[in-house]
Amino acid sequence: MNGLKRDFPILQQEVNGHPLVYLDSAATSQKPLQVIQALEEYYRGYNSNVHRGVHTLGSKATDAYEGAREKVRRFVNARSIKEIVFTRGTTTALNMVAASYAKPRLQAGDEIILTPAEHHSNLIPWQQVAKATGATLKYFPLAADGTLEMGKVKEMITPQTKIVAMQHVSNVLGTVHPIKEIAQLVHAQGGVIVIDGAQSAPHLKVDVRELDVDFFAFSGHKMCGPTGIGVLYGKEELLEQMEPIEFGGEMIDYVDLYDATWKELPWKFEGGTPIIAGAIGLGAAIDYLEAIGLDKIEEHDRKLASYAVERLSQIEGLTIFGPREGRLGVVTFNLGDVHPHDVATVLDAEGIAVRAGHHCCQPLMRQLQVTATARASFYLYNDEADIDLLVKGLQKTKEYFGHVIR
């Protein structure tokens, strides 16, 4: 994994007089030259609309766009490209499942189960479904370290469970949940499992058939791809039953003045000119990640997280949230009574970019009994030296705010 930093032009700069140490990849990852070049080649060389033009550029763009879909299919090991819908991101994908699959099917007495650690994007759509249908929202309890208590999970999944919607990897705690096991429990009771894969797809090999999940959503920009592109994987038989959310060009088969029919999967869900450049960029990102190897990336990101936990826990007064072991890519912490904004500002002055705030997980923050935390997140371009600089920066923060640390 050495030398990967060189592929990322943005990392070659100084911020506030210090070499940039980017530790905010859980928010968005940086982009390698290979992805930037793919976008530039498209816009310079063959920018054109897809699925309609007879002209050469149109075919080239269509081939690249649909080629990217095939790369995504392979990336998650879906059966067919019919199961790969391009979306604006994870949020849009999860909202599609909530609005198009769940809302027309659920009723009072049905249950939707989430975890309390869900990102707002996998929480609020389900609150809306529950309000609209009368279904009940329930939550798997989390142990103090943020891991799931599987005994409770087993107990709670019943024939009333129509949907289990949960994260694969927590964006705050870095916990990796046993999705395959939970999917089996859900299916045994006739329910459907929806996975927010925004924090897992960048870091580990996702195999939707092996996990046997019904829906799996993820974003391009967190895995070296551009913003504005994401993916909804759905089992073909489920997507087939669902109505489109957006109506317009590109998604229709036959249109008359009073009615219309839809294209086949996956295009019935892609109304309007699709995210062509985004999909091509995502394809390039997948090529980049696969050339390195997802297994290697996972090993690297796990190692960095445990190195960070080890180093950070040596800082007196620092609290780490989440499990001590087995976390992937993320370490969330607070430094005594210094507010995380102040921590992030002092680190920024040292060129170190971390996130401070509630990380779009307000209910989880309440459970952790904090209003905000600081978060350092790692990806393939980070190394132990970055974490050493973080530790140095935190020691400086401690000195700076020495009088408020208790």
Next chain:
Amino acid sequence: MSLDDLYRRVIMDHYQRPRNRGRIEDGAVTVDLNNPTCGDSISLQMRVEDGVIQDAKFLGEGCSISLASASMMTEAVIGLSPEKGLELVDLFSRLMQGEEVDMEQFPLEDIEALTGVAKFPARIKCATLAWKALEKGLKEKH
């Protein structure tokens, strides 16, 4: 950009020993505001009688900048008319946008220490939260 421009001694003093932190017993207007991007929150109470802000107190969660700003704001506006209070809201907002303003207009010298916040764009919202609560309270209820 120096950290000392941001974290002036007087800011840290207000942060550690906030003035007017607490609740007003009765006859108060309450404004609750959140900064949804970062999770900061303030609950500001004011008692306005005879055209004068007689008392102002706050409770809140936030960083040094947001709590120090709330402490200074309450100290500054007690004894002023609501109209003058709204003028200060405007003045403070211009100060945070980096404009040159007449600092003499603030009845509290300490506020000058917040001038440096304008150089830290990510922190301006921290400093303005309490003043937004003040504006809301004065506009809605009077």
